[in-house]
Amino acid sequence: MAWQFDSVTPIYLQIIMAIRSGVLKGTYPPGSKLPTVRELALQAGVNPNTVQRALTEMERDGLLHAERTTGRYVTTDQAVLENTRHKVSAAAIAAMCDKLRGLGLDDGQIIGQVEQWMKENQENEEKEIDIE
Amino acid sequence: MSIFECHALTKNYGSVTALDNMDLELEGGRIVGLLGPNGSGKTTLIKIASRLLQPTSGELLIDGMKPGVATKAEVAYLPDRQFLPEWMTTKQLLQMYKDFFTDFDMDKAAEMMASLQIPDRQNIKKLSKGTRDKVQLILTMSRRAKVYLLDEPIAGVDPAARDYILKTILGNYAEGSLVLISTHLITDVEPVLDEAVFLRQGHVILHESVDALRQRTGKSVNDYFKEAFAC
Numbered sequence: 001m002a003w004q005f006d007s008v009t010p011i012y013l014q015i016i017m018a019i020r021s022g023v024l025k026g027t028y029p030p031g032s033k034l035p036t037v038r039e040l041a042l043q044a045g046v047n048p049n050t051v052q053r054a055l056t057e058m059e060r061d062g063l064l065h066a067e068r069t070t071g072r073y074v075t076t077d078q079a080v081l082e083n084t085r086h087k088v089s090a091a092a093i094a095a096m097c098d099k100l101r102g103l104g105l106d107d108g109q110i111i112g113q114v115e116q117w118m119k120e121n122q123e124n125e126e127k128e129i130d131i132e
Numbered sequence: 133m134s135i136f137e138c139h140a141l142t143k144n145y146g147s148v149t150a151l152d153n154m155d156l157e158l159e160g161g162r163i164v165g166l167l168g169p170n171g172s173g174k175t176t177l178i179k180i181a182s183r184l185l186q187p188t189s190g191e192l193l194i195d196g197m198k199p200g201v202a203t204k205a206e207v208a209y210l211p212d213r214q215f216l217p218e219w220m221t222t223k224q225l226l227q228m229y230k231d232f233f234t235d236f237d238m239d240k241a242a243e244m245m246a247s248l249q250i251p252d253r254q255n256i257k258k259l260s261k262g263t264r265d266k267v268q269l270i271l272t273m274s275r276r277a278k279v280y281l282l283d284e285p286i287a288g289v290d291p292a293a294r295d296y297i298l299k300t301i302l303g304n305y306a307e308g309s310l311v312l313i314s315t316h317l318i319t320d321v322e323p324v325l326d327e328a329v330f331l332r333q334g335h336v337i338l339h340e341s342v343d344a345l346r347q348r349t350g351k352s353v354n355d356y357f358k359e360a361f362a363c
Contacts, residue, residue: 002295005323007352010343042303045295046323047163050343 002045011046015054018044020088023063023074023081030081034064034072133196135160135310136181136279140190143176143334150176152334153190158310158327160278163301165321165342165353166314168331169361174314175212177331178281181312182209194279205234208277212284212314214264218257222250222267229271241274244300262293269297273304280311286320294320318354328353330360 005014019040022028034040037055041048055072058064062080066072075081100110134157143151151173158164166174179185180192183199194203216225222245229236248266250259259267269285282301286294294317302324305311315321322342330338337360338345342353349356 002323007319007355008346008350010346011323012343038303042299044323045298045302047326048302049162049326050323053343 003043005046012050012054012057015040015044015046015051016057017088017091019054019058020063020084024085024088028074030074030076032074033070034074036071134158135195136193136312138177138190138192141177141180141187141192142189143173143180143185144188150334151180151187154334154336156329156336156339158312158329160310161308162326163305163311163313163324164327164329165318165325166312166329166331167316167318167353167357169316172331173334174331175283176334178209178283178312178314181279181281182207206278208233208272208275208280210268210272210280210282210285212287214261214268216256216264216268218255220256221253222256223252225256225267225271229274233275235276237274237276240304241270244270244274244304262289265289266293266296266300269300273300276306278306278309280305280309282311282313284315285313286315286317298324318357319352322353325353330357332361 003015003018005011019028019034023030028034034055035043037048037051040055041051044051055064059066059072061084062077063075063084064072065075097107097110100113101107105113136156136158138154138156141151141154141156142149150171154173154177166177168174176185177192180187181194181199183204192199195206197203199207220228226238226241226245229241230238245267248263248270250263250267256264256267265285265288269282272280272282280301285301286297289297298321301311301313313321313325325342327339327341328345329336340348345351345353345356351359
């Protein structure tokens with residue numbers, strides 16, 4: 001199935017975010033070979049040139065490296081992977097905080113609500129375990 | 133050199149001007165959306181490029197040549213209407229394409245037909261409209277052409293068929309070739325496009341890469357189109 005894209009951000013940036021997330025989630029584990037440009041373009045339902053642009057950018061960041069003839073591989077460099085995790089989580093947090101600030105929460109309230117949500121979520125998990 | 137160029141291209145139908153002094157240059161290796169409201173000149177442009185129409189003045193060049201026998205060998209054209217002879221079988225149809233076009237990849241076409249589960253000796257007459265659309269597309273995309281001219285390939289088909297058609301285009305166009313897709317269903321094709329060309333009353337009013345347009349305006353091509361052509 002085609003990937004979902006939002007309608008405002010350039011598509012190559014959305015592809016970069018999707019592949020970074022894929023690396024962190026284990027869809028494309030460190031050291032593994034990435035599908036070819038054409039395969040990714042078909043999976044995502046996007047233009048191959050746009051995929052190419054996204055991959056080139058990620059090569060520059062060191063997350064991917066190209067082996068001539070055999071293809072593109074995900075790095076095993078822990079520092080780069082950690083940096084990528086930081087970038088992806090920072091983007092998620094930025095999106096959430098933008099939204100919450102837009103709803104009129106100040107930063108203290110946001111932190112308070114996040115802590116409370118985590119506490120509740122944790123409790124829920126424990127409850128589920130209790131039931132078992 | 134651009135693979136597709138128009139210089140002061142004009143086409144009049146009697147007193148109606150369909151293309152008005154149009155200049156446009158498109159490179160190979162790109163998928164370009166030819167976007168505009170009804171009557172903006174999309175189909176006229178594609179028909180001139182396929183030599184179904186003659187320009188009133190100005191010129192259109194494909195790979196440096198005026199449309200003619202030589203360009204037809206390089207251009208794969210998908211009309212915006214059904215053109216398959218009803219009395220033929222799918223097998224005869226493939227054979228006819230192979231006879232006409234030296235760049236026709238028979239194996240590829242047969243494989244795609246099989247994936248649609250269309251029997252070899254099925255009469256075209258018995259195929260549904262949606263299936264005929266897919267067969268027409270398969271015939272077009274099975275050519276190793278330099279230029280693909282696809283006139284409204286996804287109009288009038290259901291969303292699942294749209295996905296099929298877009299994937300077939302993406303998965304099969306020859307590398308380095310130009311794919312020109314005319315449509316007004318922009319949201320569906322937007323992720324597939326490199327560049328968007330907006331036509332209004334026979335003029336090119338915008339020619340920009342899709343991602344550059346998104347970056348510049350913070351809008352999708354579809355939303356930008358709605359704004360540009362608001363009535």
